[in-house]
Amino acid sequence: MEKKISINFIKTELENNFTSVYKPFTNFPNNNPVWSTCMATAKNASVLNNIIFCNDILKLPPVKVFLALNPNIASNIDNFQKKGIGAFWGFIFKSIFEYTSQKKTSTGNKDIKTATYFYNQANNLKIKVSQ
Numbered sequence: 001m002e003k004k005i006s007i008n009f010i011k012t013e014l015e016n017n018f019t020s021v022y023k024p025f026t027n028f029p030n031n032n033p034v035w036s037t038c039m040a041t042a043k044n045a046s047v048l049n050n051i052i053f054c055n056d057i058l059k060l061p062p063v064k065v066f067l068a069l070n071p072n073i074a075s076n077i078d079n080f081q082k083k084g085i086g087a088f089w090g091f092i093f094k095s096i097f098e099y100t101s102q103k104k105t106s107t108g109n110k111d112i113k114t115a116t117y118f119y120n121q122a123n124n125l126k127i128k129v130s131q
Helices: 007-021 033-042 045-056 062-069 079-096
Strands: 002-006 101-106 114-119 124-128
Touching: 002 007, 007 033, 007 045, 007 079, 007 124, 033 045, 033 062, 033 079, 045 062, 045 114, 045 124, 062 079, 062 114, 079 101, 079 114
Parallel strands: 002 124
Antiparallel strands: 101 114
């Protein structure tokens, strides 16, 4: 079964629920350029559909794909922000996309060494621009 999720829904869920689910990262969204880059990526339906494809078919963690799209970001951030990137993508895949399992793997990145890909999702996801 195909499940369509709008970019507006994803944006609203992140803005309203991320910090209540990931309490240690309450300050991650606050005036943070890394959060802004994550949000800009998540608000691009085409890129998000490609990240889902990479996760589902190639078993590439969303964080790894995000770093490939933003190659200079990991070397300029602290440990809290690195973990915040993982929490951001974990929230999207677990809380919004409803994946039920995950597996840690190497990213091949010298700054962020491991990341998680997600599996066991009941629907064929399609991200759409409109509501």
